[in-house]
């Protein structure tokens with residue numbers, strides 16, 4: 001019998017059900033979180049603010065390109081490609097991270113940008129660490145395990161704009177080609193349009209359906225690595241619109257460990273297929289080189 005391929009939905013209204021979260025992630029690598037407690041009107045305001053930034057002229061936005069590795073500030077349309085895909089994705093984005101790891105840049109306009117985006121970073125960081133903390137029990141590690149690894153870590157909030165598909169685009173180019181996230185866990189705030197799909201265990205692409213204002217969470221390669229694949233980093237992509245050719249916005253928060261944290265397979269998952277220890281910083285550098293950002 002094939003399993004129900006839909007992504008499980010978990011309400012956080014009564015706190016986090018650790019076993020349900022663990023089962024959901026093990027089954028599909030994804031989980032849809034409702035009642036997450038992030039203030040929705042502020043969230044909507046933040047979306048508006050981010051959209052008005054992307055509406056600025058290209059030459060204004062390009063003032064905020066910092067270096068080649070795209071870890072902070074603005075990355076123009078057509079720069080990043082998914083691992084193993086030669087055609088760049090049809091997206092532009094902005095990255096915010098922790099100043100202690102690499103200083104942020106902030107645009108002069110819109111005025112609310114820094115306040116709104118810094119607020120969202122803190123909210124998602126909090127919810128993300130709460131999820132990881134809940135997983136410590138099913139993963140049979142100390143309660144402080146992920147706090148020690150990831151509190152104050154190298155997490156990045158990515159503000160994404162997928163513009164209408166330009167005429168004459170490479171027919172092989174998509175909004176976001178198939179990839180797995182690099183980090184521990186990703187929290188994706190309510191995209192403004194459909195398009196996100198995951199590849200199920202039978203290799204079939206399936207749209208991810210989530211109620212408005214839910215958070216979609218998915219496990220990244222680092223969580224897959226320390227669980228020796230028991231929690232999979234599920235391949236996903238964002239397809240081009242087949243209806244009206246409009247912009248799409250989304251805001252994934254990539255929860256990362258501190259660069260010096262060691263990714264080590266957890267005791268209960270050691271054995272066949274277990275990867276070597278590596279620092280989170282070295283692992284990230286390898287993966288960024290593969291996506292054209294280093």
Ligand SMILES: O=C(O)CCC(=O)C(=O)O
Pocket residue numbers: 158160176181188191196236237238249250251252
């Ligand atoms: O825009 C989305 O819905 C997903 C983006 C994504 O998967 C990513 O940036 O890693």
Ligand SMILES: [Fe+2]
Pocket residue numbers: 179180181236
């Ligand atoms: Fe992703």
